Amino acid sequence: MTSSAPYVDLDLFDEASLKNPFADYRRLRDAGALVRLARPDVYAVGRFADVQAALRSPNKLISGEGVGFSDVFNAPKGMNVIQSDGELHNRLRLTVMRPLAPATISKARDDLKVMVAARVDALKGKGWFDAMQELASFLPVQAISHLVGLPEVGRERMLAWAAATFNLIGPNQDPADLRAAMEVRDFIMELAEDSVRDGSWAGELFAATRSGKLSEVEARAAISAYLIPSLDTTILAKGHLLRNLTVNVEQWEAVKAQPDLARAAVIESVRLHSVLRWFSRVAAEDYEVDGAVLPKGARLMVLYGCANRDERRYEDPDRFVVTRDAKDQLSWGTGAHMCAGVHLARLEMEVLVEALIEADAKFEAGEPELGVNAGLHGFTKLPLRIV
Numbered sequence: 203m204t205s206s207a208p209y210v211d212l213d214l215f216d217e218a219s220l221k222n223p224f225a226d227y228r229r230l231r232d233a234g235a236l237v238r239l240a241r242p243d244v245y246a247v248g249r250f251a252d253v254q255a256a257l258r259s260p261n262k263l264i265s266g267e268g269v270g271f272s273d274v275f276n277a278p279k280g281m282n283v284i285q286s287d288g289e290l291h292n293r294l295r296l297t298v299m300r301p302l303a304p305a306t307i308s309k310a311r312d313d314l315k316v317m318v319a320a321r322v323d324a325l326k327g328k329g330w331f332d333a334m335q336e337l338a339s340f341l342p343v344q345a346i347s348h349l350v351g352l353p354e355v356g357r358e359r360m361l362a363w364a365a366a367t368f369n370l371i372g373p374n375q376d377p378a379d380l381r382a383a384m385e386v387r388d389f390i391m392e393l394a395e396d397s398v399r400d401g402s403w404a405g406e407l408f409a410a411t412r413s414g415k416l417s418e419v420e421a422r423a424a425i426s427a428y429l430i431p432s433l434d435t436t437i438l439a440k441g442h443l444l445r446n447l448t449v450n451v452e453q454w455e456a457v458k459a460q461p462d463l464a465r466a467a468v469i470e471s472v473r474l475h476s477v478l479r480w481f482s483r484v485a486a487e488d489y490e491v492d493g494a495v496l497p498k499g500a501r502l503m504v505l506y507g508c509a510n511r512d513e514r515r516y517e518d519p520d521r522f523v524v525t526r527d528a529k530d531q532l533s534w535g536t537g538a539h540m541c542a543g544v545h546l547a548r549l550e551m552e553v554l555v556e557a558l559i560e561a562d563a564k565f566e567a568g569e570p571e572l573g574v575n576a577g578l579h580g581f582t583k584l585p586l587r588i589v
């Protein structure tokens with residue numbers, strides 16, 4: 203027996219919902235396993251089990267028709283790891299993953315730790331500062347752009363490019379975002395071996411084109427996979443982590459008393475506040491969700507942040523609890539397209555917590571300002587004092 207998906211009159215791109223989507227997420231979960239949204243007119247899944255199953259069905263729910271809602275975002279198909287399927291996806295992902303494998307990334311741990319500890323030390327006792335600017339952005343912008351090996355001019359624009367690209371995945375296009383997307387495309391097309399740092403990730407990719415192991419198009423596709431999804435995501439996730447640790451004083455005291463909780467605190471923070479709100483898939487065949495059918499060819503919105511607050515999966519899901527076992531949380535996705543940068547992202551956050559523990563930091567937090575971005579959920583400002 204199949205049923206139709208209930209229609210839910212929700213606009214998840216309305217400014218109020220973008221700022222605080224959690225009540226809408228609950229309505230969506232309670233309405234059904236598979237629902238049909240009002241604006242835009244797409245299907246959606248938001249319960250934990252259904253989001254997990256959807257992400258683990260890459261042959262039935264494909265990414266190659268694009269993972270956003272706008273033609274602009276979905277257009278550059280072909281050599282795009284996130285928007286490809288099957289063999290092509292495997293090949294592109296292997297290239298992208300080369301410097302991001304856990305064993306390779308863990309070699310950067312000590313250097314990243316030293317850098318972030320020095321920054322925490324400089325901020326301690328300084329008075330109020332904006333933690334998004336001065337702490338959360340620090341490692342991604344300084345260290346990651348160095349690892350990727352991009353020229354200075356690129357580094358200055360990277361944050362604006364990333365924000366614009368994620369905003370373009372939604373149904374409404376802002377001309378300023380379109381201009382930024384063109385700029386990033388031109389920047390990547392103009393990169394050459396002599397404009398990137400020797401031995402860097404981009405340098406190695408260009409070297410592989412010289413030896414015939416990769417085509418230029420594949421090398422540039424991998425560089426854009428480092429450039430766009432690695433920055434705002436990790437910055438915003440660190441903002442949430444800092445906020446969660448500061449407003450939940452007893453949880454922070456628990457982490458300080460038992461430093462091996464640092465890792466679980468990071469995972470719990472990304473569960474509670476999924477920076478990447480959603481991506482979408484297209485049904486390659488009729489796809490059933492708990493008795494309701496997503497018809498072949500229809501687009502499905504897959505809501506990571508909604509799944510991570512599902513009371514069917516997590517007890518008291520709106521609370522930040524560092525002893526919770528949230529290893530299966532879906533902020534980094536799961537399955538074939540699971541985040542390629544997860545080890546780096548987690549490492550950056552772990553060394554930040556470790557540095558704060560070692561500094562025996564006590565915080566005072568001001569009111570954060572929330573950004574309005576169709577793809578990303580996070581702060582633009584986070585006033586903080588470390589004493």
Ligand code: HEM
Nearest residue numbers: 283284427431432435436439533534535539541542543547
């Ligand atoms: C907290 C930080 C991050 C979050 C929340 C995040 C989230 C995600 C999510 C949810 C996906 C799944 C996409 C899908 O299901 O279609 C993804 C894919 C991806 N991420 Fe991340 N990401 C983060 C950091 C990074 C970093 C640091 C990098 C690179 C250095 C990166 C590179 C990628 C790439 C290349 C993909 C595509 C993988 C594929 O399609 O096979 N991400 N990310």
